[in-house]
Amino acid sequence: MTQISDAKKRYDEIPIPEELSGVVRSAIDYSTVRKKKIRKRQKSRMGKKVLAAAAAVAVMFTLGLNTSTAFAESMGELPVIGPVARVLTFRSYEKTTEDLSISVDIPSVEMIGEDSGLADDLNEEIYARCEEYAQEAVQRAEEYKEAFMATGGTEEEWAAHNIEIKVWYEIKSQTEHYLSFAVMGTENWVSAYNETRYYNVDLSTGKTVTLQDLLGDDYIRIADESIRKQIQERSSAGEAVFFTEEEGGFTGITEDTKFYINEAGNPVIVFDQYEIAPGSEGMPEFEIVKE
Amino acid sequence: MEKDLYEILIEYILEDQNRFYRLAYSYVQNKDDALDIVQNAICKALERYETLRDAGAVRAWFYRILVNESLAVLKKKKEVPLPDDGAGGEIPYHEKGYEIQDDLYEQINRLNEEVQTVIKLRFYEEMTLQEIAQITGANLNTVKARLYRGLKTLKQNIQEVDA
Structure with missing residues (x-):
């Protein structure tokens, strides 16, 4: 087929834009800087920062509840989660600077008729994590800009990047027994740092629900078997592609595996993009039906 | 290391x-x-x-x-x-004088994604089928099947154009 070589010729003639080498260079610089930072941070652990943030939250909570009229006004429109708890937006802000725009909605859980403070630890953790993510994302964007400018980028070119950082939440289910919601952070210019955390609360105790609570002591075996079966079913039906074990695919869950609880009360295990499947599969989910 | x-x-x-x-x-x-x-x-x-x-x-x-x-x-x-x-x-x-031959390039882009990936890696990037299998995470036979399926579709389409 001589025409294949014509097609190849046309492919080879796809013009290379001037920006390419700058984009490549800044991606490398960015990753390399970040790699060094992570190293450094791992050495000196970062507990201090989180503790400071948590301490700040304690003050914020009291202030927020007592003084913010917007806070009180918006209470009426909040999604009510069953009779005993609700999720509300504890803090929300948007900011646009020359370099980036950021929008943050931080949720908190309120146990109605409970003053025991069961939800407080959870709320503090959510708050600290949201703020930390937002700060890190801003820092990443700033580092990226630095690398971009250092490799000959101009302010106009930078402005065209439209950097957007978003932190928000989504309620997954609300039942008599459980409240399950996801808190997400994304940066539009690089998907590698997108993060989703799930919070599952047992409404009778205010404590976090574990897979063990839902599936029993044998939860690892139950979940592993179910996931393996579902992977096989989806692969053979041609619905999805997964990595094999040798390629870094699914090797079994751990107690830290992420999940949320669906309306049926079943845990739904979620894997990160690329964790067990090609990126085009997004974040694969597996509902585990109790035996 | x-x-x-x-x-x-x-x-x-x-x-x-x-x-x-x-x-x-x-x-x-x-x-x-x-x-x-x-x-x-x-x-x-x-x-x-x-x-x-x-x-x-x-x-x-x-x-x-x-x-x-x-x-x-x-x-x-x-x-x-x-x-x-x-x-x-x-x-x-576009380059002048390409109007007819151009079709194959466009047609490759219109193939189903799995098939066009194999064709592109094989003919544009001149990779071995073994390498393509590693890249796409499919086994060698699947890659071969996709390659032949792609070539067959392309051949049919070109004949239609020629006729």
Whole structure:
């Protein structure tokens, strides 16, 4: 087929834009800087920062509840989660600077008729994590800009990047027994740092629900078997592609595996993009039906 | 040892960047998306470089990330069609005197994604079927089947045009 070589010729003639080498260079610089930072941070652990943030939250909570009229006004429109708890937006802000725009909605859980403070630890953790993510994302964007400018980028070119950082939440289910919601952070210019955390609360105790609570002591075996079966079913039906074990695919869950609880009360295990499947599969989910 | 692989990876990226761009472009057909794909693929590759075990496999390893990234963008674009404001639509690159032969290039881009990936890697990037199997995560027989399926479709379409 001589025409294949014509097609190849046309492919080879796809013009290379001037920006390419700058984009490549800044991606490398960015990753390399970040790699060094992570190293450094791992050495000196970062507990201090989180503790400071948590301490700040304690003050914020009291202030927020007592003084913010917007806070009180918006209470009426909040999604009510069953009779005993609700999720509300504890803090929300948007900011646009020359370099980036950021929008943050931080949720908190309120146990109605409970003053025991069961939800407080959870709320503090959510708050600290949201703020930390937002700060890190801003820092990443700033580092990226630095690398971009250092490799000959101009302010106009930078402005065209439209950097957007978003932190928000989504309620997954609300039942008599459980409240399950996801808190997400994304940066539009690089998907590698997108993060989703799930919070599952047992409404009778205010404590976090574990897979063990839902599936029993044998939860690892139950979940592993179910996931393996579902992977096989989806692969053979041609619905999805997964990595094999040798390629870094699914090797079994751990107690830290992420999940949320669906309306049926079943845990739904979620894997990160690329964790067990090609990126085009997004974040694969597996509902585990109790035996 | 660890540092060596990281450096090898960077050298490889710098050397083959034009190839990455062309492959990404061939999927999305516009400059901005293609640049984004290359950028994301590099960030992800460097972040996950520990999973590259053998310097000899660097090309297949990197292309796997690149192809996945391209297909993910393509998938996303299909889900959310962009409003046609004229800014996104770039005029495809044409050279005079190509009108008839051009068809094959366009037709390859219209093939099903799995099939066009195999065709592109085989004929444009001149990779072995074994390498393509590693990149796409499919086994060798599946890759062969996709290749033949693709060639057959292309042949049929060309005959229709000729007739």
